[in-house]
Amino acid sequence: MTASPGTPALRTLTTALDAAALGEYSATSPAELLRTDAFCWLRRGEGLLGFGEIASFSGTGPERFADAEEWWKQVLAQAQVQDPVRIPGTGALAFGSFAFSKTSSHPSVLVIPALVVGFRDGTAWLTQLTVDGTAPTSASAHALLCAALASGESAFQATGTTPEGASAGSLTSGALSEEEWKESVTAGVRAIAEGGLDKVVLARDVVATFAEPLRRVSILQRLTALYGECWTYGVRGLVGATPEILIKVDGTTAQARVLAGTLDREDEPAGSVDFAATVLGGSDKQRQEHDFAVRSLTRQLAPFATDLSFPAVPFILELPNVWHLASDVTAELAGIDGHLPTSLALVEALHPTAAVCGTPRDNAGKLILELEKMDRGPYAGPVGWLDGAGNGEWGIALRGAVLESPHQARLYAGAGIVEASDPEAELAETWAKFRPMLQALGLHG
Numbered sequence: 001m002t003a004s005p006g007t008p009a010l011r012t013l014t015t016a017l018d019a020a021a022l023g024e025y026s027a028t029s030p031a032e033l034l035r036t037d038a039f040c041w042l043r044r045g046e047g048l049l050g051f052g053e054i055a056s057f058s059g060t061g062p063e064r065f066a067d068a069e070e071w072w073k074q075v076l077a078q079a080q081v082q083d084p085v086r087i088p089g090t091g092a093l094a095f096g097s098f099a100f101s102k103t104s105s106h107p108s109v110l111v112i113p114a115l116v117v118g119f120r121d122g123t124a125w126l127t128q129l130t131v132d133g134t135a136p137t138s139a140s141a142h143a144l145l146c147a148a149l150a151s152g153e154s155a156f157q158a159t160g161t162t163p164e165g166a167s168a169g170s171l172t173s174g175a176l177s178e179e180e181w182k183e184s185v186t187a188g189v190r191a192i193a194e195g196g197l198d199k200v201v202l203a204r205d206v207v208a209t210f211a212e213p214l215r216r217v218s219i220l221q222r223l224t225a226l227y228g229e230c231w232t233y234g235v236r237g238l239v240g241a242t243p244e245i246l247i248k249v250d251g252t253t254a255q256a257r258v259l260a261g262t263l264d265r266e267d268e269p270a271g272s273v274d275f276a277a278t279v280l281g282g283s284d285k286q287r288q289e290h291d292f293a294v295r296s297l298t299r300q301l302a303p304f305a306t307d308l309s310f311p312a313v314p315f316i317l318e319l320p321n322v323w324h325l326a327s328d329v330t331a332e333l334a335g336i337d338g339h340l341p342t343s344l345a346l347v348e349a350l351h352p353t354a355a356v357c358g359t360p361r362d363n364a365g366k367l368i369l370e371l372e373k374m375d376r377g378p379y380a381g382p383v384g385w386l387d388g389a390g391n392g393e394w395g396i397a398l399r400g401a402v403l404e405s406p407h408q409a410r411l412y413a414g415a416g417i418v419e420a421s422d423p424e425a426e427l428a429e430t431w432a433k434f435r436p437m438l439q440a441l442g443l444h445g
């Protein structure tokens with residue numbers, strides 16, 4: 001575990017932002033406040049933006065969640081928090097992204113920003129955070145926001161490729177060619193038929209290269225505009241818009257949105273939700289994929305819950321690119337030894353679900369390492385935020401990319417494989433799941 005600088009002596013001040021104060025920043029939506037390196041967690045015009053970095057945790061391996069939790073606990077133990085607003089997301093806050101695998105060399109991080117702007121249920125707020133001994137004030141917070149909004153400089157420059165610059169980008173295979181990936185799917189189906197496991201989620205990567213520097217802000221803004229129903233995330237180089245929530249903790253209530261089972265909308269441009277319900281709901285293969293994912297989440301969540309519920313039949317989630325079978329799970333959290341679990345403790349208990357790994361989990365994890373021939377990095381790992389009260393929202397980092405350099409993005413997508421899977425159809429499904437990022441990068445019309 002590394003933490004810099006040591007365990008910071010955090011001071012935070014949250015102030016309510018009224019409509020007039022927001023107007024001063026000439027923004028009509030939170031997405032307009034995005035700047036080059038901003039942390040982003042936005043959905044339907046609400047969420048959190050973070051500016052600057054004042055302290056961070058970075059770790060790898062099987063203890064990455066527990067180490068991050070311990071670091072955050074130490075930060076909070078010394079923190080001086082002034083928070084008259086007191087709703088989830090106010091006060092002390094960190095954004096985070098965790099590697100999918102305990103074997104990944106990709107760092108899992110929690111990052112404390114210098115400034116947070118939050119929007120929730122019609123309330124807006126500004127939190128300034130310091131670790132250098134200075135006491136934040138309302139005036140210094142507003143000055144910091146003005147400075148953050150006035151600057152657009154960063155490693156990923158503010159000028160350069162627009163999403164419309166489709167011709168400037170090219171796409172190449174990552175670890176596996178399409179043919180090789182289909183062979184991996186065939187091997188996955190074989191392993192399932194042989195009885196070693198019931199489901200495995202196999203993913204692949206593609207690399208997008210651009211002559212002009214990428215514009216992180218326009219990528220995120222485009223995702224919020226096109227995929228408003230999804231949670232648009234940005235944590236350092238990781239960007240995307242996920243439709244799946246691993247866990248959201250709001251006081252004593254926890255919620256998850258479990259997805260598995262997919263139909264490409266491009267194949268059925270005239271199709272309706274009813275059509276998707278008939279096709280997805282009527283498919284044993286899709287229902288089986290979905291049931292594994294719901295069961296894996298509810299089994300892991302049950303020890304922390306007094307009251308856990310989800311509908312008997314999944315609903316159809318309609319996104320611009322695909323329809324999914326979806327189940328919203330809710331639970332009332334139970335205290336263990338008198339303590340409610342934090343959102344991060346639940347992330348550790350729940351990750352990875354069968355929506356991104358498989359059933360049984362250990363066998364699927366081993367097969368993923370063997371067949372994908374890549375390090376998933378943060379793809380399919382938890383991404384989101386947590387606050388000092390244990391609240392937080394953690395999505396599964398799907399439909400995203402890692403901006404690896406100013407000119408290169410690596411995109412990831414996967415598909416749930418069961419015994420009835422057809423490699424060609426699963427390959428097509430990955431293209432449907434790449435589409436949000438391809439659109440955001442200007443590589444798809």
Ligand SMILES: C=C(O[C@H]1C=CC=C(C(=O)O)[C@@H]1O)C(=O)O
Nearest residue numbers: 259260261262355413414415416
């Ligand atoms: C693994 C991915 O999607 C998961 C989430 C929803 C539906 C899925 C499916 O139908 O296979 C996957 O389980 C991905 O987007 O890369």
